Amino acid sequence: MAKVTLCSDWLDICSGCEMSLLDIDERIVELIKHVQILSTPVTDLKHPPKEGVDVGILTGAVSNDHQLKVAQMIRERAKLLIALGDCAVFGGICTMRNFFDTEEVLRRAYVETESTAPGQEVPRSCEIAKLFPQVRAVNQVVNVDLHIPGCPPPADAIWYAITELLAGRIPVLTDDLLTYD
Amino acid sequence: MANVNVTIDEKAGAVPGGITVLEAARLLGVDIPTLCDHPAIAPIGACRICLVEVENQRVLQPACTFPVSEGMTVHTESPKVLDARRFVLQLLFSERNHYCMFCQMSGSCELQNLAYRYGLNHWIFDRPFPRLPVDASRDFFAMDHNRCILCRRCIRACDQLVGNGTLGLKHRGASTMVIADMDVPFGESSCVSCGTCLQVCPTGTLMDRASAYMGATKEITRVTSTCNLCSIGCGVELVVRGNRVIRVEGDWDTEPNKGLICEIGRFHLLFDKRARMRQPLVKALGTTGQDGLVAASWDEALDKVAAELAAAGAKACTVVSGYASSETAAAACQLPGDKMLMEPAANGASPACLDALDEADVVIVAGSDLAENHQVAGFAIKRGVRHRGARLLLLAKGKNGLDDWAYHKWAPDQADKAVAIAREAQAPVIVYTADNEALAAQLGAALPDAKRVYLPAGGNTLGLAAANIAAFQANDATAYYVVAGEAKEIPPDLRVALEKARFVAVQASFREPWEGLADVLLPSPLLFEKTGSVTNAEGRTVQIVAAVKTSLKAEDQVVKELIARTHR
Numbered sequence: 057m058a059k060v061t062l063c064s065d066w067l068d069i070c071s072g073c074e075m076s077l078l079d080i081d082e083r084i085v086e087l088i089k090h091v092q093i094l095s096t097p098v099t100d101l102k103h104p105p106k107e108g109v110d111v112g113i114l115t116g117a118v119s120n121d122h123q124l125k126v127a128q129m130i131r132e133r134a135k136l137l138i139a140l141g142d143c144a145v146f147g148g149i150c151t152m153r154n155f156f157d158t159e160e161v162l163r164r165a166y167v168e169t170e171s172t173a174p175g176q177e178v179p180r181s182c183e184i185a186k187l188f189p190q191v192r193a194v195n196q197v198v199n200v201d202l203h204i205p206g207c208p209p210p211a212d213a214i215w216y217a218i219t220e221l222l223a224g225r226i227p228v229l230t231d232d233l234l235t236y237d
Numbered sequence: 238m239a240n241v242n243v244t245i246d247e248k249a250g251a252v253p254g255g256i257t258v259l260e261a262a263r264l265l266g267v268d269i270p271t272l273c274d275h276p277a278i279a280p281i282g283a284c285r286i287c288l289v290e291v292e293n294q295r296v297l298q299p300a301c302t303f304p305v306s307e308g309m310t311v312h313t314e315s316p317k318v319l320d321a322r323r324f325v326l327q328l329l330f331s332e333r334n335h336y337c338m339f340c341q342m343s344g345s346c347e348l349q350n351l352a353y354r355y356g357l358n359h360w361i362f363d364r365p366f367p368r369l370p371v372d373a374s375r376d377f378f379a380m381d382h383n384r385c386i387l388c389r390r391c392i393r394a395c396d397q398l399v400g401n402g403t404l405g406l407k408h409r410g411a412s413t414m415v416i417a418d419m420d421v422p423f424g425e426s427s428c429v430s431c432g433t434c435l436q437v438c439p440t441g442t443l444m445d446r447a448s449a450y451m452g453a454t455k456e457i458t459r460v461t462s463t464c465n466l467c468s469i470g471c472g473v474e475l476v477v478r479g480n481r482v483i484r485v486e487g488d489w490d491t492e493p494n495k496g497l498i499c500e501i502g503r504f505h506l507l508f509d510k511r512a513r514m515r516q517p518l519v520k521a522l523g524t525t526g527q528d529g530l531v532a533a534s535w536d537e538a539l540d541k542v543a544a545e546l547a548a549a550g551a552k553a554c555t556v557v558s559g560y561a562s563s564e565t566a567a568a569a570c571q572l573p574g575d576k577m578l579m580e581p582a583a584n585g586a587s588p589a590c591l592d593a594l595d596e597a598d599v600v601i602v603a604g605s606d607l608a609e610n611h612q613v614a615g616f617a618i619k620r621g622v623r624h625r626g627a628r629l630l631l632l633a634k635g636k637n638g639l640d641d642w643a644y645h646k647w648a649p650d651q652a653d654k655a656v657a658i659a660r661e662a663q664a665p666v667i668v669y670t671a672d673n674e675a676l677a678a679q680l681g682a683a684l685p686d687a688k689r690v691y692l693p694a695g696g697n698t699l700g701l702a703a704a705n706i707a708a709f710q711a712n713d714a715t716a717y718y719v720v721a722g723e724a725k726e727i728p729p730d731l732r733v734a735l736e737k738a739r740f741v742a743v744q745a746s747f748r749e750p751w752e753g754l755a756d757v758l759l760p761s762p763l764l765f766e767k768t769g770s771v772t773n774a775e776g777r778t779v780q781i782v783a784a785v786k787t788s789l790k791a792e793d794q795v796v797k798e799l800i801a802r803t804h805r
Contacts, residue, residue: 142338145359149338154366190366195359203359207338234353236337237344 059092060111060222063104064140065130066097067116067123068150068191072208073141074098074115079211090222108133111221114200117143117150118192122185131198136221139194140214142207142236147193149207158187202227206235245311258300258311259287269313270322270351272329273388274301275437277489277496278397284388285325286351289313297321323355331362332411333369334383335440342441344453348386349440367411374424377504378435378445380415385442387413391434398497400619400642403428427641429608430500431616436486447507448476448484460784461488463771464502465560465696465764466723469591469613470773471498475765475784482507482765482784493591493775499612506723506764511747514760515789518748530758535790535798542742542757543802545716546573549740554714556731557706559695560722561792562769562781566697566704568796569720573803577709579724579731580695581671582702588776589690594618597688599662601630601655601680604673608638611692611774614668615639628662630655632676649676656683666690671708692774700772714738720796721745722761727754744795762789769793 066074074097080087094109095101104112112134118124131137142148153161162178194200204217213233220227238254245258245267252261257280262269272284280301288297290312297318300311312318329348337343373379392404392415403426407416417426435443460475464485472491476484485503489496517538518530533541546553553574557566570576594600594617607615619642621627628644631637632652640646647654659665659680665687669677671694681689693699711730717738719731723746727735735741735754742757751758766787770778790798 139359147364149336151334151364151366155368193360196363200359205358228356229358230356234356234358236349236352237340 059090061092061094061109062111062113063094063109063130063134064096064113064115065103065126067114067126067194068119068143069116069141070143070149071115073144073206076206076208076211077113077140077214080215081211083215087218091218104130104133106133108135110134111136111138111218113138113140114144114194115140117147118188118194118197119150119153120185120187124188124197127194127198136201137194137198138202138204138217139200140204141209142205144194145203145205146236147191147196150191154190158189161187204229207237210235241305241307241309243305243309243311246313252305254305256305258289258291258298258303258305258309261305262300262311262313267313269300270354271301272347272351272386272439273390275390275394278390278393278437281389281393284329284386286322288318288321288325290315290318319355322351323357326352326355326357327361329386330357331360331364332367333385334364334366336383340384340441341444341449342384342453344455346441347439365411369414372423374422375428375430376424377430377447377500377508378432378443380423380443381441382414384440385415386440387415388439389415390437390439391415391443394433394437396623397620399429399431399433399616400621400623401427401429401431401616402623404434429612429638430504431497431612432500432503433487433497436496445484445504447504451481451483452476452478457483460782461491462765462782462784463773463779464498465562465771465781466501466505467611468559468693468696468698468774469493469611470696470771470775470777470779471502471613472779473498473502477784480785492777493773494613497613497616499616501610501612509723509747511725511749513763514745514748514758516760518755518758520756530752530755533757538757538759539795539798539802542718542759543799545740545742545756546718546799547803549574549714549716552713552715553718554712554716554734555718555720556709557701557720558722558724559693559698559701560724560764561697561701561720562767562771563697563700563704563778564769565720565793565796566701566706568793568800570704570706571800572718572796574714574716575712576706578695578698578701578706579709579719579721579728580693580698581728582693582698582708583669583671583674583677583691584708586671586674586691586693587689588699589692589774590688591617591690591775593664593666593688593690594621594668597621597627597662597664597666598625599628599630599659599665601632601659601665601667601687602639603652603667603669603676603680604633604649605668605670605692606633606637606639607668610670610694614690614692618642618668628658630658649673652676652679653683656680659684659687662687664688668692670694690774697771699774699776700770700778703772716740717742718799719743719745719751720761720792721751722792723747723764724750726750744792759795760789761792761795762787767792 112130217227240251248265282299282302287300292310369382471494472488487496487498519533558579622642631643631646743751743755744759
């Protein structure tokens with residue numbers, strides 16, 4: 057049987073969810089017998105093929121216009137989209153900046169932090185993505201088929217979700233696999 | 238009221254008429270989830286989590302307030318109910334800023350538990366991210382409004398259980414906020430930091446500085462014990478992790494406090510900044526130790542104390558604080574010389590029944606400030622004033638913590654004015670401490686039907702009195718042995734006596750306030766570290782149970798070893 061194709065990408069992240077995915081440890085040997093991992097931010101190929109993949113995983117919240125495009129691209133190219141981690145599912149820690157004006161946030165980050173040398177400016181290059189006023193969860197910008205919350209989600213939850221999907225079932229997270237922290 | 242027959246989730250039974258569906262469900266063994274409900278507080282149907290399907294009702298009804306009726310059939314987990322419950326949870330989570338990943342309540346949060354129970358794994362509504370404050374103006378605990386679900390348990394507890402009524406609400410709808418007094422910072426309000434609101438808060442809104450992030454429900458153990466910091470002897474639950482007490486809670490199931498404790502019992506030991514006594518200290522001449530005190534072995538220290546006490550013979554004197562257990566008191570009786578109480582005690586006062594305060598229509602407080610000591614008794618009086626129309630007559634000079642609840646306040650020499658009012662009362666009560674014994678006697682003579690509530694100073698004062706340890710009297714003792722426990726202050730009489738004495742040894746939990754006075758300091762376990770019995774103000778013997786293990790010698794053990802050496 058043809059392997060299930062999978063890709064992942066990250067938005068406003070800390071990469072904790074990627075670390076948690078890798079925490080499936082030696083189970084990855086079993087995984088790659090059934091799943092072909094086409095592209096991830098931590099492997100050679102960074103983008104899924106235009107023909108699309110079966111499963112797309114997004115981590116992180118949608119904070120700037122570039123991340124919105126990434127989310128839309130993955131949604132388009134994945135038959136089933138998984139939002140992995142509290143930031144992708146709820147907006148997570150990233151939403152802390154929703155209480156402040158983006159200019160306040162940029163000034164704090166680039167000018168005012170205690171360890172920043174004086175005389176710095178907020179970078180304004182047109183190549184840098186623009187912050188949205190509010191950070192959003194992935195399901196606020198595209199349709200999401202499966203949510204796996206957690207900060208990060210336990211490796212067991214990720215493993216369970218993938219193996220349930222491979223068995224043709226919709227995973228339902230309960231007990232220790234469902235966590236918001 | 239006559240029983241009615243109800244059926245809840247296929248469980249049929251007869252339940253008392255007039256109770257709520259929630260109470261009936263509990264009687265029949267059906268679990269209906271709740272958030273704003275609390276067994277000690279009257280229900281208000283605020284959170285809507287307990288909505289259930291009642292046959293023949295047009296809409297779902299909140300089980301916590303809906304009364305049962307004959308033949309009622311209730312479904313508590315039907316598809317309609319589950320939909321509604323998930324909807325309510327979605328609304329609760331969407332309204333404010335609920336971040337489990339950095340909340341100290343994660344793992345112990347009633348809101349989170351419900352979300353897990355109903356399998357919520359994403360939010361369906363956009364969130365407004367209101368900018369809400371954190372009030373950290375109180376010494377021991379803070380309030381983060383971002384996590385508040387407006388269940389009003391804190392407001393109701395402060396009003397109904399403590400009688401303080403500090404908390405309330407401002408604005409309406411999504412702008413509703415819990416406030417203190419007329420919207421002042423909690424630390425500047427009429428709040429007495431009893432922490433009852435903290436104890437009943439279902440979410441991480443109210444958090445105490447000692448136990449935050451120190452362990453969630455699955456990681457902690459609870460030990461039932463008794464507080465011995467005053468003579469009321471409130472039942473407490475000590476929350477322990479890794480051999481440390483991280484939090485003290487009132488035990489809802491014990492008398493006389495029924496779940497309430499005061500700021501002192503809840504916080505003072507956890508936040509005490511004094512240096513703990515960990516090993517014996519002996520004053521040595523010409524040394525560089527602090528106050529001349531240097532570490533010594535137990536043998537050295539005990540031998541020295543024993544020798545001094547034995548040599549002083551009849552001129553030795555043992556002073557025992559109410560912080561000591563009855564077992565320690567019994568042992569201390571075998572030391573040479575006189576035995577005395579550290580705290581003042583009244584003569585011939587009989588144990589009080591604190592329930593009298595919950596039935597009284599007039600309470601005369603003779604002199605004491607019940608917002609300083611014996612606060613839980615003060616709560617009972619405040620409840621009576623706020624909810625039963627009880628009248629508080631304060632006979633005190635100067636500012637008193639219960640001034641705002643007093644019907645009248647007079648100086649103690651105008652007791653006859655209080656008597657005139659109390660004479661007309663159905664259930665008058667006189668509350669007094671040892672310092673006001675004479676005034677209380679005067680009142681008691683004028684009001685023979687009044688119940689008398691004597692609140693001994695110190696924790697186990699009645700237990701010590703039962704061991705025939707008499708009130709402190711200045712004498713010509715030359716060697717003193719003080720079993721001080723956690724005592725913070727030295728009574729002026731005792732201080733004078735200790736300064737005059739030739740030799741002073743103290744068995745204490747903390748170095749302060751004994752450093753300048755003691756020739757020998759012996760470490761004593763803290764309240765949380767010892768097991769023993771105490772007799773509370775109601776005359777009942779209750780147990781202090783050690784919640785943590787310590788390598789320190791047990792409190793009575795130190796005394797026993799001392800006695801063994803004095804008899805050599």
